[in-house]
Every structure is written in structure tokens, then in C-alpha cells.
Amino acid sequence: MKPIIIQAERLSKSYAADGVQTHVLSNVDLALYEGDFTAVMGPSGSGKSTLLYCLSGMDTVTAGDVLYRGSSITSLREQDMAELRAQRFGFVFQQAHLVSNLTLFENIAVPGYLKAGRSAAATRAVASALVDRMDLAGDAHHLPSQTSGGQQQRCAVARSVVNGPDVVFADEPTGALNRANTLEVLSLLCELNAAGQSICMVTHDVQCAVRANRILYLEDGVIKGELDLPAYLEGDAAYLKAREAQVNAWLSSLSW
Numbered sequence: 001m002k003p004i005i006i007q008a009e010r011l012s013k014s015y016a017a018d019g020v021q022t023h024v025l026s027n028v029d030l031a032l033y034e035g036d037f038t039a040v041m042g043p044s045g046s047g048k049s050t051l052l053y054c055l056s057g058m059d060t061v062t063a064g065d066v067l068y069r070g071s072s073i074t075s076l077r078e079q080d081m082a083e084l085r086a087q088r089f090g091f092v093f094q095q096a097h098l099v100s101n102l103t104l105f106e107n108i109a110v111p112g113y114l115k116a117g118r119s120a121a122a123t124r125a126v127a128s129a130l131v132d133r134m135d136l137a138g139d140a141h142h143l144p145s146q147t148s149g150g151q152q153q154r155c156a157v158a159r160s161v162v163n164g165p166d167v168v169f170a171d172e173p174t175g176a177l178n179r180a181n182t183l184e185v186l187s188l189l190c191e192l193n194a195a196g197q198s199i200c201m202v203t204h205d206v207q208c209a210v211r212a213n214r215i216l217y218l219e220d221g222v223i224k225g226e227l228d229l230p231a232y233l234e235g236d237a238a239y240l241k242a243r244e245a246q247v248n249a250w251l252s253s254l255s256w
């Protein structure tokens with residue numbers, strides 16, 4: 001059995017606005033396992049982003065608990081939570097959200113200087129290696145505005161792993177990309193996962209979800225289904241098609 005990294009126990013989240021309470025997540029129980037590439041799918045508004053934010057300590061929970069390696073994080077002070085996020089978690093969003101007056105290299109390296117017990121020189125070496133791995137060598141000294149959306153998102157993926165996180169949380173990381181850039185970002189995430197990186201990715205897209213080895217289906221704030229798949233291997237078109245057909249059949253059974 002793989003070790004559990006993140007666990008939700010009867011996790012509930014609601015928002016109150018104008019005196020009206022909206023229940024977004026209801027008693028969600030789930031575990032994210034070490035080395036897994038977990039995808040979270042579900043209709044728009046089902047609570048996928050909210051779930052990701054609660055699991056990663058970016059948002060507070062209304063009831064229930066979130067555990068990181070067996071310890072509750074829901075009652076951590078904001079400073080301790082920030083430290084946990086900086087040292088242990090990586091984040092990728094739909095938009096790259098790079099710092100506009102830093103080069104791509106600096107965008108990757110700067111959050112890396114927060115890594116406990118690592119020298120600045122060691123961080124720069126890690127950032128340089130990531131620049132190569134993300135195929136950004138020719139653009140590392142450009143500002144984000146001088147690069148394409150795909151390059152910016154590859155930079156955001158590099159930034160998410162500069163501190164060697166235990167888990168990378170990604171919320172529709174290819175949602176704003178064209179197909180070519182989507183495939184590039186997916187293959188980077190797969191490469192990281194093949195090297196042992198745990199990933200939890202929200203997506204609407206079956207082509208993205210098939211890269212995962214586990215898919216959770218969220219509907220109306222409740223986990224309605226779970227599909228385990230063999231680890232994804234870079235394969236030919238027929239392999240991809242068969243995998244997509246399997247996921248599509250499963251989604252159809254959930255009235256997707």
C-alpha cells in the first residue's frame with residue numbers, strides 16, 4: 001500500500017454570502033497517495049477548485065479535517081500553513097501568474113530561495129536544471145511578456161517543483177493553452193510523475209485525465225466515483241484512444 005500524503009476526513013466547505021449559505025463540499029473522505037497522479041473531474045461548479053484549495057491549505061475548511069502525512073493542518077496558524085505550502089506543496093493554476101518584471105529563470109529560482117537548508121547557489125543549480133528539463137533554455141532570460149503562453153506555463157510547472165514538493169496541486173493547468181502546449185505541459189507533468197512526483201490535478205479534459213493513474217469524480221460536492229488506471233506510458237495513438245475510451249465509458253456511467 002502506498003503511503004498517504006494528504007487525507008480529507010468528512011471535509012465540508014460552505015460559503016456564506018448575503019445571509020445565504022452555499023454548501024460546496026459535503027463530508028468528503030479521500031486520500032492522496034505518494035507517487036500517484038490523481039485527476040479530479042466533475043461538472044463546472046461541482047467544487048473541484050474548492051476541494052483542491054482545502055486539501056492544499058490555501059483555503060480554510062468549514063468542518064472536518066485535512067491531514068498532511070497524518071497530522072491535521074486545519075488548525076495550523078497562518079504562518080505555519082504558509083511555511084508548509086512553501087516547503088512541501090507546489091501549485092500550478094490555469095494562468096501562469098508569473099512575476100512580470102522577473103525573467104523566467106528568476107520566476108523559477110526566487111521561490112526556491114525559501115527552501116529550508118539549501119544555499120542560494122544550490123537553488124540556482126536546481127532552477128537551471130529545471131530550465132533545461134522544461135525546455136526553456138533559450139528563453140530563460142526573457143521576461144514573461146516576451147514569451148508564449150506555453151512557455152509561461154512550462155515555467156509555472158518548473159516553479160511548482162523548485163522546492164522538491166511532496167505534492168503538486170494543479171487546477172486546470174492546461175485550461176488556457178492550445179493543443180500543442182497542452183500536450184507539452186502534460187508530458188512534463190507525466191515526466192515528473194514518472195520520476196516519483198505526486199500530483200493532484202483538476203481537469204475537465206479527458207485527454208488530460210488519462211495521464212493520471214487515478215481519477216476522482218466530484219458532483220455537487222460529493223465524490224461520486226473513483227477509477228484506478230495503470231500508470232500512463234507515453235504510447236501511440238491507439239494506446240491513447242483506448243485509454244480515453246475507458247475513461248469516457250466510466251464518465252458516461254456517472255452521467256458526465
Ligand SMILES: Nc1ncnc2c1ncn2[C@@H]1O[C@H](COP(=O)(O)OP(=O)(O)OP(=O)(O)O)[C@@H](O)[C@H]1O
Binds near residue numbers: 015016042044047
Ligand atoms: N468565494 C466564494 N464565495 C461564494 N461561493 C463560492 C466561492 N468560491 C466558490 N463558490 C461556489 O462554490 C461552488 C463550487 O465552485 P468551484 O470553483 O469549486 O467549482 P469547480 O468545480 O472548480 O468549477 P469549474 O469547473 O467551473 O472551475 C460554485 O457554486 C461557486 O459559485
Ligand SMILES: [Mg+2]
Binds near residue numbers: 048
Ligand atoms: Mg474550478
